[in-house]
Amino acid sequence: MSGTNQLRQSVVLKRRPKGEPRVEDFETVTERLPEPGAGEVVTRTLWLSIDPYMRGRLREEQTYAAAIQIGEVMTGESVGEVIASADPRFAVGDIVVGSRGWQTHSVTPGDRLVKIPHGVHPSTYLGVLGMPGATAYAGVTEIIKPKKGETIVVSAASGAVGSVAGQIAKRAGARVVGIAGGAEKCLWVQDNLGFDDCIDHRSIDLARELRTACPNGIDGYFENVGGAVQQAVFDQLNRHARVAMCGMVSQYNEAEFPPGPNLGFVVGKAVLIQGFIVSDRPERLPEWRKLATPWVADGSLVYREDIHDGLERAPEALAGILGGRNFGKLLIQVAYQKG
Amino acid sequence: MSGTNQLRQSVVLKRRPKGEPRVEDFETVTERLPEPGAGEVVTRTLWLSIDPYMRGRLREEQTYAAAIQIGEVMTGESVGEVIASADPRFAVGDIVVGSRGWQTHSVTPGDRLVKIPHGVHPSTYLGVLGMPGATAYAGVTEIIKPKKGETIVVSAASGAVGSVAGQIAKRAGARVVGIAGGAEKCLWVQDNLGFDDCIDHRSIDLARELRTACPNGIDGYFENVGGAVQQAVFDQLNRHARVAMCGMVSQYNEAEFPPGPNLGFVVGKAVLIQGFIVSDRPERLPEWRKLATPWVADGSLVYREDIHDGLERAPEALAGILGGRNFGKLLIQVAYQKG
Numbered sequence: 001m002s003g004t005n006q007l008r009q010s011v012v013l014k015r016r017p018k019g020e021p022r023v024e025d026f027e028t029v030t031e032r033l034p035e036p037g038a039g040e041v042v043t044r045t046l047w048l049s050i051d052p053y054m055r056g057r058l059r060e061e062q063t064y065a066a067a068i069q070i071g072e073v074m075t076g077e078s079v080g081e082v083i084a085s086a087d088p089r090f091a092v093g094d095i096v097v098g099s100r101g102w103q104t105h106s107v108t109p110g111d112r113l114v115k116i117p118h119g120v121h122p123s124t125y126l127g128v129l130g131m132p133g134a135t136a137y138a139g140v141t142e143i144i145k146p147k148k149g150e151t152i153v154v155s156a157a158s159g160a161v162g163s164v165a166g167q168i169a170k171r172a173g174a175r176v177v178g179i180a181g182g183a184e185k186c187l188w189v190q191d192n193l194g195f196d197d198c199i200d201h202r203s204i205d206l207a208r209e210l211r212t213a214c215p216n217g218i219d220g221y222f223e224n225v226g227g228a229v230q231q232a233v234f235d236q237l238n239r240h241a242r243v244a245m246c247g248m249v250s251q252y253n254e255a256e257f258p259p260g261p262n263l264g265f266v267v268g269k270a271v272l273i274q275g276f277i278v279s280d281r282p283e284r285l286p287e288w289r290k291l292a293t294p295w296v297a298d299g300s301l302v303y304r305e306d307i308h309d310g311l312e313r314a315p316e317a318l319a320g321i322l323g324g325r326n327f328g329k330l331l332i333q334v335a336y337q338k339g
Numbered sequence: 340m341s342g343t344n345q346l347r348q349s350v351v352l353k354r355r356p357k358g359e360p361r362v363e364d365f366e367t368v369t370e371r372l373p374e375p376g377a378g379e380v381v382t383r384t385l386w387l388s389i390d391p392y393m394r395g396r397l398r399e400e401q402t403y404a405a406a407i408q409i410g411e412v413m414t415g416e417s418v419g420e421v422i423a424s425a426d427p428r429f430a431v432g433d434i435v436v437g438s439r440g441w442q443t444h445s446v447t448p449g450d451r452l453v454k455i456p457h458g459v460h461p462s463t464y465l466g467v468l469g470m471p472g473a474t475a476y477a478g479v480t481e482i483i484k485p486k487k488g489e490t491i492v493v494s495a496a497s498g499a500v501g502s503v504a505g506q507i508a509k510r511a512g513a514r515v516v517g518i519a520g521g522a523e524k525c526l527w528v529q530d531n532l533g534f535d536d537c538i539d540h541r542s543i544d545l546a547r548e549l550r551t552a553c554p555n556g557i558d559g560y561f562e563n564v565g566g567a568v569q570q571a572v573f574d575q576l577n578r579h580a581r582v583a584m585c586g587m588v589s590q591y592n593e594a595e596f597p598p599g600p601n602l603g604f605v606v607g608k609a610v611l612i613q614g615f616i617v618s619d620r621p622e623r624l625p626e627w628r629k630l631a632t633p634w635v636a637d638g639s640l641v642y643r644e645d646i647h648d649g650l651e652r653a654p655e656a657l658a659g660i661l662g663g664r665n666f667g668k669l670l671i672q673v674a675y676q677k678g
Contacts, residue, residue: 056607064578064607226602239403240619245605259598263565266584266614268395268403273612275605280579 008033008105010073011314017058019253020322025058026074026315033105036086041110043080043096045103048332049126050076050317051160055252064277074102074314077131079122081337090115095337097125102314104334120293122337127160127329128296128303134285135278136164136222137292139244140172142281143274144220148173151214153233156224157198158185158304160329161246165222166195167301174220177213179206179229181324188327193302201225206232217241226250227258234261237271245275252322304328347372347444349412350653356397358592359661364397365413365654372444375425380449382419382435384442387671388465389415389656390499394591403616413441413653416470418461420676429454434676436464441653443673459632461676466668467635467642471499473624474617475561476631478583479507481620482613483559487512490553492572495563496537497524497643499668500585504561505534506640513559516552518568520663527666532641540564545571556580565589566597573600576610584614591661643667 009030017025036042057068057075068074078101082094087110090096098113100106116122120129127133139161146152152169156162157178166176166189178189178198189198197213199206210218210232217238223230226248237243251257265271278284295301306328308317314332321330348369356364375381396407396414407413417440421433426449429435437452439445455461459468466472478500485491491508495501496517505515505528517528517537528537536552538545549557549571556577562569565587576582590596604610617623634640645667647656653671660669 064609230602245602247606248603251601251603257601257603260601262590262596262599263569263584263612264587264590264596266612267586267616268614270403270614270616270619272614273602273605275607275609275611277606277609280609 006033006105007031008103009311010101010103011311012071012073013058013068015070016060017253018255021055021058021253021315021319023315028312034107036084036107039087039110040107041082041087041090041096041113042084043100043106043108043113044083045078045080045100045105045311045334046095046337047079047123047126048076048102048311048314048334049078049130050314050321050326050330050332051132052247052249052252052321054318055322075099076102077126078106078334079116079125080106085110095122097122097130102311104311120296123305123329123331124296124303125289126331127305128164128301129289129292131278131285132160132329133164133292134288135246136161136168137288138278138281138284139222139246139276140165140168143244143272143276144169144222144242146172146174146220149175150219151175151177151216152220152222153177153179153210153214153218154195154222154224155179155201155229155233156247156249156324157189157193157195158327159224160303162222162224163189163193163303163328164301165244165246167193169220169222170194175214177210179210179225179233185327188304192304201229207235210236220244222246224249231261234265237265237269239269241269241271243271243273245273249322249324305331307331307333309333345372345444346370347442348650349440349442350650351410351412352397352407354409355399356592357594360394360397360592360654360658362654367651373446375423375446378426378449379446380421380426380429380435380452381423382439382445382447382452383422384417384419384439384444384650384673385434385676386418386462386465387415387441387650387653387673388417388469389653389660389665389669389671390471391586391588391591391660393657394661414438415441416465417445417673418455418464419445424449434461436461436469441650443650459635462644462670463635463642464628465670466499466644467503467640468628468631470617470624471668472503472631473627474585475500475503475507476627477617477620477623478561478585478615479504479511482583482611482615483508483561483581485511485513485559488514489558490514490516490555491559491561492516492518492549492553492557493534493561493563494518494540494568494572495586495588495663496528496532496534497666498563499642501561501563502528502532502642502667503640504583504585506532508559508561509533514553516549518564518572524666527643531643540568546574549575559583561585563588570600573604576604576608578608580608580610582610582612584612588661588663645669646672648672
């Protein structure tokens, strides 16, 4: 047991954000890294994942997970390098992933860590081969179940979840239409991800663009954003359409949520709307990793990372993802891997 | 081939209702009853079913079924007595059920008729053992899937569908809470149907009454009404709640539908909202009839009929069911069975 006689920095919640999170809502605290107890593993953080769901944890009220308290370290998935271990399954130098929080170092029970195999780029275990990828996989295969020739729409199509969701639907033989913010993202979604079309949600007449892109209506919708995009898509759903409700990022900064769609169409068109949280299905993540690792290796599953340097950038990165200013899977590079 | 040399009356749509349907929106036409063609069966109507879905057919736009055109006979399920038959499966005197329209007599292909067995009261094939009963059965068993000890809420609880839905959920061991309009209906739902509680949707603080009746939250909701009731129930849904969207009768007379609930909770609580139409599952009706006929016979499945006399009462009866003025399964007794 050695190498732990050092300092760690953690980002803690200073006050609950009103609207978009600001740098001043957080503070960085420095403390001596504790020694690991029995079964614990000490890791140095390499990559921290920033995800929209984190905004929900900053609210007073509990959602599906407990709220983060003032003074508490921000939660989050991250990749780290083992620097000390009291769990025989982990050795110094191993690269692991787990829910390790916004900090430069972590002392975590080995049971909560997963070793990342050699030959896989570690950051992918936070994105395309991580929780976002497994979320896309669960939503498309369990809820939307696209059939050949059906039209599937994916919002936040260039994001970590949406980009994978659309590619899975394409593999199932569906016509896939993305919705993203701005021409650059839309072009990337079409040209690099291979979606059949992609619409800019800032366009003047979203409903019309959607009708043009989906001449046979919409059979499945992977929902990441809510708001006006949701209404436009719902208006064009076909009978027996399936909606995988993954997120509604457009309202995460709002104190009060606006009214939603009248649900008469759900009856008349026999529509399925299903919310889901990937952590309810822990078996899906290893299943997805096994399935998709070869696709990432051979380049047939495309992903893009949006990397910011330094733990201190995490708060502004979170604000950015909520405002749609990221482009691809948002990551903080907290430190560099040795060797 | 005889007995058809007579007149029939049919209720046709005269103009599309604005708001609540009025008697003047319909007219009765009289014509000579045509002779049956090959395979057709001539019937004299005994019972006509009046159901909320009929309002949707009066709208200009198509929903899941084609709109009724001006001058066209109103569609509807009814029970009739065979008075002539060119289908060897049906004999004069047989009692049959089918989609026969708002008319005193009907000439229908035998393939679209079902013979009602002896020993069953014919009108039940329009209610508790008919489409409304099968709708309740499909919604509860396919979507809500109540588990022992869970809390299930049913709106329009004294109606043809809601009364059966709640009793099925009770048989599954759930705590069942009804919502109905007025003290008389609520008492009947509790005392006669055996629901654990029933709330008057006209009460001053519906949310509070619901919280009191559902101290452990709501795990399943059988939705028949929409509007403020829907919002109150949605606010108290538990994680992984299931909502069977059967109807939203509170808005069927509206020209423009009001906004609905913000769907953030669907994500956060991983809620399922599923619209369904029983005609998409034709196999459920005979299955339900087989299952429930003994329960009706032994009195363990309770139903109530609200009977109006004479075909000419059908338009005002339709207005009444949309306004919640019926009490139980709404039927028009068009003629009396002989013998």
